[in-house]
Each structure stands twice: as structure tokens, then as C-alpha cells.
Amino acid sequence: MNYQWNWGLLLRAPYAGWLLTGLGWTVALSIAGWLIALPLGTTIGIARTSSSRWVLRLSGFYVSVFRNIPLLLQMFVWFFVVPELLPAKLGLWFKRDLPAPEFWTAVLALGFYTSGRLAELFRAGLQAVPRGQRMAADATGMNRAQALRYVVMPQALRIILPPLTSEFMSIVKNSSLALTIGVLELTAQSRQIENFTFHGFEAFGAATAFYVLVALVLNLVMVCLQRTLALPVAV
Amino acid sequence: MPDYSFIVRNASFLFDGLLLSLTLTLIGVIGGLAVGTALALVRLFTGVIGNYAVDAYVFVFRAIPLILVIFWFYFMVPLILGRPVGAWTSAIVAFTLFEGAYYSEILRAGLKSVRAGQLNAALAGGMSRAQALRYVIFPQAFAAMIPIFLTQAIILFQDTSLVFVVSLHDFLTATTIIANRDGRLIEAYAFACLVYYLICLAATAGVEKLKRTFAR
Amino acid sequence: MFVRKISLLTVVVAALLPALAGAQEADTALARIQQNKAVTIGFRESAAPFAYLNESKQASGYSIDICNRIAQEIGRKLNIPHIETRYVPVTPQTRIPLIANGTVDIECGTTVNSLGRQEQVDFSYAVALAEGRLLVKKTSGIQDLSDLNGKIVALAAGTTAERYVRAALDRNKINVRVLQVRDNAEGLLAVNSQRVDAFVNDAVLLGGVLRTAPNKDDLAIVGKPLSFEQVAFMVGKNNSGLLTIVNGTIARLLASGELHRLYDQWITPYGVPIEGEVDTLFKIEAIAE
Numbered sequence: 151m152n153y154q155w156n157w158g159l160l161l162r163a164p165y166a167g168w169l170l171t172g173l174g175w176t177v178a179l180s181i182a183g184w185l186i187a188l189p190l191g192t193t194i195g196i197a198r199t200s201s202s203r204w205v206l207r208l209s210g211f212y213v214s215v216f217r218n219i220p221l222l223l224q225m226f227v228w229f230f231v232v233p234e235l236l237p238a239k240l241g242l243w244f245k246r247d248l249p250a251p252e253f254w255t256a257v258l259a260l261g262f263y264t265s266g267r268l269a270e271l272f273r274a275g276l277q278a279v280p281r282g283q284r285m286a287a288d289a290t291g292m293n294r295a296q297a298l299r300y301v302v303m304p305q306a307l308r309i310i311l312p313p314l315t316s317e318f319m320s321i322v323k324n325s326s327l328a329l330t331i332g333v334l335e336l337t338a339q340s341r342q343i344e345n346f347t348f349h350g351f352e353a354f355g356a357a358t359a360f361y362v363l364v365a366l367v368l369n370l371v372m373v374c375l376q377r378t379l380a381l382p383v384a385v
Numbered sequence: 386m387p388d389y390s391f392i393v394r395n396a397s398f399l400f401d402g403l404l405l406s407l408t409l410t411l412i413g414v415i416g417g418l419a420v421g422t423a424l425a426l427v428r429l430f431t432g433v434i435g436n437y438a439v440d441a442y443v444f445v446f447r448a449i450p451l452i453l454v455i456f457w458f459y460f461m462v463p464l465i466l467g468r469p470v471g472a473w474t475s476a477i478v479a480f481t482l483f484e485g486a487y488y489s490e491i492l493r494a495g496l497k498s499v500r501a502g503q504l505n506a507a508l509a510g511g512m513s514r515a516q517a518l519r520y521v522i523f524p525q526a527f528a529a530m531i532p533i534f535l536t537q538a539i540i541l542f543q544d545t546s547l548v549f550v551v552s553l554h555d556f557l558t559a560t561t562i563i564a565n566r567d568g569r570l571i572e573a574y575a576f577a578c579l580v581y582y583l584i585c586l587a588a589t590a591g592v593e594k595l596k597r598t599f600a601r
Numbered sequence: 602m603f604v605r606k607i608s609l610l611t612v613v614v615a616a617l618l619p620a621l622a623g624a625q626e627a628d629t630a631l632a633r634i635q636q637n638k639a640v641t642i643g644f645r646e647s648a649a650p651f652a653y654l655n656e657s658k659q660a661s662g663y664s665i666d667i668c669n670r671i672a673q674e675i676g677r678k679l680n681i682p683h684i685e686t687r688y689v690p691v692t693p694q695t696r697i698p699l700i701a702n703g704t705v706d707i708e709c710g711t712t713v714n715s716l717g718r719q720e721q722v723d724f725s726y727a728v729a730l731a732e733g734r735l736l737v738k739k740t741s742g743i744q745d746l747s748d749l750n751g752k753i754v755a756l757a758a759g760t761t762a763e764r765y766v767r768a769a770l771d772r773n774k775i776n777v778r779v780l781q782v783r784d785n786a787e788g789l790l791a792v793n794s795q796r797v798d799a800f801v802n803d804a805v806l807l808g809g810v811l812r813t814a815p816n817k818d819d820l821a822i823v824g825k826p827l828s829f830e831q832v833a834f835m836v837g838k839n840n841s842g843l844l845t846i847v848n849g850t851i852a853r854l855l856a857s858g859e860l861h862r863l864y865d866q867w868i869t870p871y872g873v874p875i876e877g878e879v880d881t882l883f884k885i886e887a888i889a890e
Contacts (some may be wrong), residue, residue, distance in 0.1 A: 154721070155722065169686070188520045194428050214582075214586060214589075215582065217585075218543075218581065218585035218589070219543075219581050219582055219585075220543035220544070220576050220581055220587050221508065221543070221555065222546045222547060222549060222557060223546060223557055223574065223577055223578060223581060226557075226574055226834075227574050227578065228563070230570045230571075230574065230790070230794075231570060231571050231574050231575070233794070234570075234571055234794065235571070242795060245794065245795065245796045246753060246795065246796060251796075252780065259441050266403075278565045286697070315403070319447075319448070321451040323448075323449065323451070324450070325450075326450035326453060327450075327452065327547075327549075329452070330550065330783070331548065332758075332780050332781040332782065337450060337452055337453050338781075341456065342758075344697075344698070345693070346717065347717070348697050348698075348701070348717070348718065348720060348721035348722075349696075350456075350460055350698050351460065354456055354457055354460075356447075357453055358445070358453065358457075361449040361450065361453070362444075362445055362448045362449065364448070365444070366448075367445070376558040377462035398658070416611075422830060459695065459698070460698045471689050471704065472689070472690070527678045538649070551692075551695060552646060552691075552692050552695070558842055565786035565787065565789075566786070568793075568814075568815045568816075570790070
């Protein structure tokens with residue numbers, strides 16, 4: 151094995167900057183994707199508990215499409231296929247004129263993929279809230295929307311908080327797939343450093359450390375949130 | 386005009402890709418189960434240090450993206466073995482160790498789901514700890530875990546598409562190669578979506594059926 | 602709890618690292634070849650005409666033909682009759698690590714020699730020259746680098762193109778946005794789908810892309826060469842024995858004229874014949890016995 155170790159290189163310009171911008175893109179991808187996934191996932195999740203047959207079928211199909219196709223393939227579809235199916239002008243705008251088209255394409259792919267997973271999570275959470283809660287809300291004269299908003303959803307959210315956190319961790323990890331369509335996020339930057347310096351071990355080590363750090367921070371945030379939101383009585 | 390004839394012409398190339406994806410999934414499940422079981426046993430039979438070591442292993446593997454794991458092992462495996470190995474071997478090692486972290490968590494949850502009273506009853510009945518685990522706890526835990534194992538296997542099948550980044554010819558990579566060569570991206574990716582969708586849908590339906598069988 | 606986990610991790614990592622560094626032995630590749638009775642050649646799957654997967658999914662191309670002759674020569678030198686040749690696909694991202702970690706004995710693709718890379722690997726004599734040029738749509742009207750201001754350019758990830766293009770753009774104060782693509786096929790796709798205005802790469806590689814493009818009449822390779830670089834084979838560091846055989850084979854193939862024949866067969870049809878700098882290079886490298 152002919153390999154020269156040089157950990158100091160990671161702190162040198164421009165590589166330190168590359169890693170940090172990479173981390174920045176990873177965070178941006180994750181948050182932007184999450185902002186699409188959360189409202190979509192919540193809506194579809196509620197639809198999954200609907201009593202209407204058609205709403206159930208449609209939302210079920212939505213979830214099964216986004217969950218049964220690998221994210222990498224979904225990313226390729228958003229990047230290579232969708233712009234070609236749009237009207238020519240819009241497609242061109244999507245490919246070129248949008249600031250950072252690769253980034254937004256990846257955000258869409260991440261957002262829709264994650265929304266399918268969140269929908270299942272919300273469905274499970276909503277169904278886990280005891281029926282009596284909904285009935286009690288009915289009895290106090292709330293309509294269904296009010297019951298959902300003020301009684302069922304707050305409890306469901308508390309139930310799914312831990313898996314919701316791990317879904318956010320998943321989106322952070324999944325954002326690495328954006329490198330296949332040219333977004334220079336953390337994993338891509340570490341590979342770029344490896345390519346320029348041929349010090350792959352140091353570069354991948356740094357990326358690993360950043361991901362572990364992000365996971366640790368997320369874990370702490372979740373623990374704090376759980377404490378803050380905990381109800382005086384057990385749900 | 387959509388033209389799907391190139392898929393028929395390249396059917397054997399695509400099929401080889403699909404076969405590679407499925408083989409990698411199978412190896413990942415078996416290897417991951419083995420590693421996961423080993424980790425669970427370390428947790429059960431060693432003290433604090435062993436527990437922390439397993440915790441750290443699981444935490445790190447669950448914190449970093451699979452792509453990064455694949456890159457790591459692509460370089461590390463030949464280094465550790467001290468002889469040249471191809472992308473295939475490295476991918477197997479990466480998937481096995483990566484899945485091991487997830488399977489060990491599933492195992493732990495499954496073992497926890499068996500009530501403590503069962504263990505106490507077995508011990509009181511004169512069984513050793515190992516016997517109690519072997520004959521009382523594991524069979525029950527295993528039955529509870531099988532659907533989760535299979536669901537994880539479906540996720541793994543989808544994840545095998547990531548070997549794309551080390552130019553192993555799985556189904557997605559094979560699709561991409563012929564898509565680029567024939568300039569038929571839309572049709573090729575539509576076809577790939579359909580294949581993945583149908584396989585995963587069928588597998589999920591199978592797992593659901595199994596779940597109902599076990600729930601009886 | 603997390604603090605404890607992390608400190609434990611640090612200890613584990615710190616304990617592992619020195620073990621990985623290992624000792625530096627000389628000529629490990631030759632020892633490996635002797636032991637396996639096989640030469641492992643790293644090749645590119647879509648870098649025609651240097652190295653690519655042909656219709657029957659086998660490695661072929663200019664670099665592959667030369668390396669097969671090198672493998673035979675290694676077999677003769679090591680007294681291994683019927684030496685086996687194994688092929689491992691590599692990408693621009695994986696070729697350097699695969700050489701460094703010994704997965705691949707010789708990389709036979711289109712790798713450009715650079716001082717930075719020489720820190721981790723050694724290079725053979727050059728077998729061709731790389732000239733960076735632009736692949737564009739004819740309708741775009743782009744003729745040279747100066748026409749690219751405000752445009753979007755595709756560069757293949759992990760190649761030296763990125764560095765010389767950036768340098769040339771800075772020199773001429775041209776402002777472009779860069780899209781990284783994975784390989785030549787994707788670069789062509791980016792041009793065709795109007796995602797980018799030009800794809801910058803080595804002229805021979807672009808010629809290869811152009812030949813197989815379904816719409817080759819709409820495309821053109823334009824611009825003055827942005828750079829001259831040596832295309833060479835890579836071997837691991839501290840493998841002077843292997844490198845001597847590799848270079849000796851190249852020199853003999855040049856002296857006998859066989860390399861010229863291979864070049865004319867593979868490279869000349871792509872629009873870069875043996876003249877000018879290439880001709881001089883081949884004369885200089887035909888070192889006498």
C-alpha cells in the first residue's frame with residue numbers, strides 16, 4: 151500500500167472551504183427538501199386516513215409510487231426526463247435559467263421522495279391516537295377539521311417525533327445522491343478533494359465526521375424538543 | 386415518438402443488471418443478518434465496553450450516507466485485505482456492514498419485544514441463559530421481526546442502485562448505459578421505474594400477507 | 602452519552618489509522634502479478650477510442666491494445682507462460698485510488714500526466730496528446746472560448762479539464778457557469794438537451810462522442826486547443842520494475858512502427874493524426890535498445 155497521510159491538508163485553502171461549502175449545500179438541500187416534504191407528507195398522510203374511497207386510493211397510489219422507486223432513479227427522472235416533457239420554453243428554463251438548476255432538481259426529487267415516507271408516518275401517527283380522543287372532540291361540538299387541528303394532530307405529532315427526526319436524518323443522508331446530477335454537496339466535495347489531492351482517506355474521513363456531527367446535533371435537538379413538548383400526562 | 390424496441394434488443398444486458406441487483410440484495414440480507422446477529426450477541430454477552438462499541442458502530446453507520454460507505458469500502462477493502470479486489474467484493478462488504486448496523490437495531494427491538502417474564506420463566510425452569518435465548522427468546526423475537534426484515538430487504542433492493550457510483554452494472558446502471566447509447570432516456574427511465582415499481586409492489590404485498598399470517 | 606460515544610470512536614479510529622499506513626515495499630505490483638499469474642488492467646468503459654466496452658461488452662481500444670502487448674511482455678519477463686489479463690472498470694473518480702491501493706496494476710485509459718498525480722502514482726511514457734476543445738451545437742454559433750461569456754459549460758468530473766478550463770477562462774476574463782457531468786455520454790446529453798452550451802474535453806474523446814452521436818451532423822468540435830497534455834498509463838508508486846517493462850514495451854512498439862499502426866487504426870480517424878507535436882513525441886520516445 152503506497153499511501154502518504156496528510157491530515158493537515160484538510161485545513162488548508164481551498165480544501166477547507168470546499169468542505170464547508172459542501173456542508174452548506176447538504177444542509178440547504180435537506181432543509182429545502184424538507185420544506186416540500188413536510189406539508190405534502192402531512193396532507194397525503196391525512197388523506198390516507200380519509201373515509202372516502204377515492205381519496206384513499208389516490209393517496210395510496212401516491213405513496214406507493216414515491217416509495218417503490220429508488221431515489222436515485224427518481225432523481226434521474228426529475229433531471230433527465232421531466233424537463234423534456236414540459237413545454238419547450240418551460241423545460242429550458244428548468245434546465246438553464248433557474249439559478250442552480252441541479253440544486254432545485256435535487257430538492258424536488260428529495261422533497262417528493264420524502265413526502266411519500268412522511269405520509270406513511272403521519273398516517274400511522276394519526277391512527278395511533280386513541281379513537282376516544284376524536285369522539286370526545288366531536289362531543290364538545292368541534293367539526294372534523296377542528297378535531298384534527300386541535301386534538302388529534304398535536305398528539306400524533308408527539309407520537310411520531312422520534313421517527314420524524316430519523317426521517318430528517320434520512321433526508322440529510324439522501325441529499326448525497328444529488329452528486330449524481332452535479333450538485334457539489336458534502337460527499338461530492340470530499341470526492342473532489344480526493345481527485346485534486348489524491349488523499350481520499352482524509353477527504354472521506356472529514357465528510358464522515360461532518361455527517362456524524364449533524365446526526366449528533368439532530369439527536370440533541372430531538373431530545374430537547376421531546377422534553378419541551380412532553381404533555382403532563384402520558385399519551 | 387416513443388420507441389421501446391431498444392429495450393427488447395438489450396434485454397439480456399438489462400436482465401444481467403437486474404440479476405446483479407437481486408444477487409446483491411440477497412447477499413446484503415444474509416451478510417447483514419449475520420453481522421447484525423453478531424452485534425446483537427456482543428450486546429447481550431459482553432459488558433459496558435462491548436455495548437458502547439456496538440452503539441458507536443451502529444450510530445456511525447446510520448449517520449452517514451450509503452454512497453459514502455460505498456466509496457469508503459471501495460478504497461478500504463483492498464487495503465485491509467492487502468490484495469486487489471474488484472468493485473463487486475467491495476460493494477458486498479459495504480452492503481453487509483452497512484445493513485448489519487440496521488439489522489442489529491431490528492434484532493434489538495425484536496428481542497426487547499419479548500417480555501422479560503419469558504426470560505425469567507425460562508431461567509427459573511432451569512435453562513441456562515444461552516439456552517433460554519436459543520429456545521425461548523429467539524424463536525419468538527424472530528417471528529415478530531420477519532416482516533421488518535423483509536421490509537428492510539425491499540429498501541436494500543432499492544439501495545443497490547447506488548452501486549452506480551462505482552460502475553457496477555446493476556439494473557439502473559445498465560438502463561443508463563443503453564439509454565445514453567441509444568439516446569432514449571425518457572423511455573429507458575420510464576421502463577426502469579415500472580420494473581422497480583412492480584417488483585417492490587409485489588414484494589410489499591407479499592410482506593403484508595406474511596404479516597397477517599403471523600398476526601393470527 | 603454522545604460524548605462518551607464520540608470519545609470511544611476517536612480512540613478506535615486513532616488505533617486503526619497507523620495499522621492502515623503499512624510499510625512501503627518496492628515492486629509490489631510485479632510480486633502480485635507473479636503470484637496471481639495475471640495482470641489486472643484498469644480500463645474506462647466509455648472513453649472510445651482509447652478504452653471502451655465494445656458491442657460484445659469487452660474492453661477494447663487503443664490503450665487496451667497497447668496494454669495487452671505490455672501484459673505479454675510482463676509474462677515473458679516473469680517467465681509466466683499464458684499470462685492472464687483481467688480487466689477492472691475504472692472511472693475518473695476511482696482510477697487513482699485503485700492504482701494506489703493495488704486493485705489495478707496498470708491503468709489503461711486516457712489519464713493525463715500531472716505533477717499533482719505523480720505524488721500518488723507513476724506515469725508511463727505518453728502514448729498520445731490531449732488537446733482540450735469544445736463540443737457545441739452548430740446552431741449555437743460558438744467558435745472559440747471567447748464566445749462562451751455568460752454561457753454554461755459542461756466539464757467531466759474528476760478530469761484535468763476542470764483546471765485548465767478554469768485557468769483559461771480566468772486568463773481571458775470569461776464568465777461561465779460550470780455543470781459537472783459524470784462522463785462523456787452525459788456531456789453529450791447535456792449539449793443535446795441544451796442544458797449547457799459547450800462540453801469541454803480532450804479532442805480525441807470528443808471525436809469519439811461525436812462519431813456515435815445520433816445527431817452528429819448538428820454538432821461540431823471547435824476552438825483552438827486550450828492545452829497540450831500527455832496521455833499515459835498509470836502504475837503504483839515504487840514499482841520501477843513494472844514501469845521499466847511498460848516504458849520499454851512502448852519504446853519498442855514505437856521503434857518497430859507498430860504503435861504508429863495502432864494509432865492510425867484507432868486515433869487518426871478521430872481527427873488527430875500523427876503530425877506536429879504527436880509526431881515529434883513519438884520520435885523522441887522511440888528510445889534505442
